[in-house]
Amino acid sequence: MELHRGPLNVDEITNRWYGKLKDKNYGAYIPFIGIVRDENKISGLSFDIYEPILNSWFKAWQEKAKNKDSYLLMAHSIGDVPNHCSSYMSAVASPHRVEALKMISSFVEDFKVSAPIWKYDLINKERVYAKKRSTALKGAGLLK
Amino acid sequence: MELHRGPLNVDEITNRWYGKLKDKNYGAYIPFIGIVRDENKISGLSFDIYEPILNSWFKAWQEKAKNKDSYLLMAHSIGDVPNHCSSYMSAVASPHRVEALKMISSFVEDFKVSAPIWKYDLINKERVYAKKRSTALKGAGLLK
């Protein structure tokens, strides 16, 4: 798991990850690359991350992957990421394709609703919390 | 759709594909990379391809993708590919992640059972047809 200030260097990360995995006898390797879309008049997105809980969330997933002889990788941006740049990458390597396809899907979906990352639209150089697109974490409202 | 003699140059293809797509306002880009596993005492795999039917199969999928504002890419090896090298790559780019995850999965699964490609194990420098791992095409047995 790696965090980068600003946009991700997709080529560098993709090639480094593949280089690390290719001789480990995995049969299927699936990266997922999230790219900031030019929409809703934003010039980009911005992110805050709470690392301690992100790390433990990722560790738990890595354990799950290990139980299926698989391996997970992830990179995310901190701060501002302009349109058409990548803010999020993840990848799974598995012995076989069926497991890899299943895992990248469930990993990315759980990432969206569980990873402690807050997203802001960049509009007129201001950070506007993307509240409507956000998902309350499990147990939300405990102190209400 | 591109065919290469021998193993695929994963870094070159990944970077070229991403370069081609990154400014097109897709929000999710998912490559799938198949790597030859060292198993069953093989030194590699070898492939025959029937291009006319592969091309029309791929074109039909590209149409399907287009209807969902998505785009598909594919590369495959012809001939011998040693262990730990890639023989198959495909990728989908979509506006949003859910569609992209769904499509890469259904594309790769259909590829396995529909693409007119024949696989051989390389054992002691001989090509042995991987009959047991192969799937009969739709309508098989018409002349029996």
Place this chain on the structure above:
Amino acid sequence: MAKVEFLGPINRESIHVDIKNLNDLKEMFKHDNELVEWLEICAVAVNDTLVSSIDIKIGKSDKISLLPPVCGG
């Protein structure tokens, strides 16, 4: 005193509080009008583990975090 941190878009400085459990914190925040709308949607972590019971005991060196709705990627 236990530390309370407000993560992400809540955009508040951390505070230190003298409480015995999360219920005390709930009582303390009850009249903080600005915080009320956050409390409805925030999850709570104690020492970086999400918790689901209001009765959890809080010691002097514990850290409580309020986590608003998330959206990575």
Place this chain on the structure above:
Amino acid sequence: MAKVEFLGPINRESIHVDIKNLNDLKEMFKHDNELVEWLEICAVAVNDTLVSSIDIKIGKSDKISLLPPVCGG
């Protein structure tokens, strides 16, 4: 005469045959012991389109392809 090609692992040279439909081809192959096991598992394409009816008419310039079970990737 129509051309018949044997793809992938069948490993046979193409042949040219004088037939009116696929049923004629089936008759012709019936006693080819080596081919029989392939026929059970092969799909058939006429002019590069997979077909599912044995009654399809075959003209002089048509191409028939036998496609064994596949396994790409």
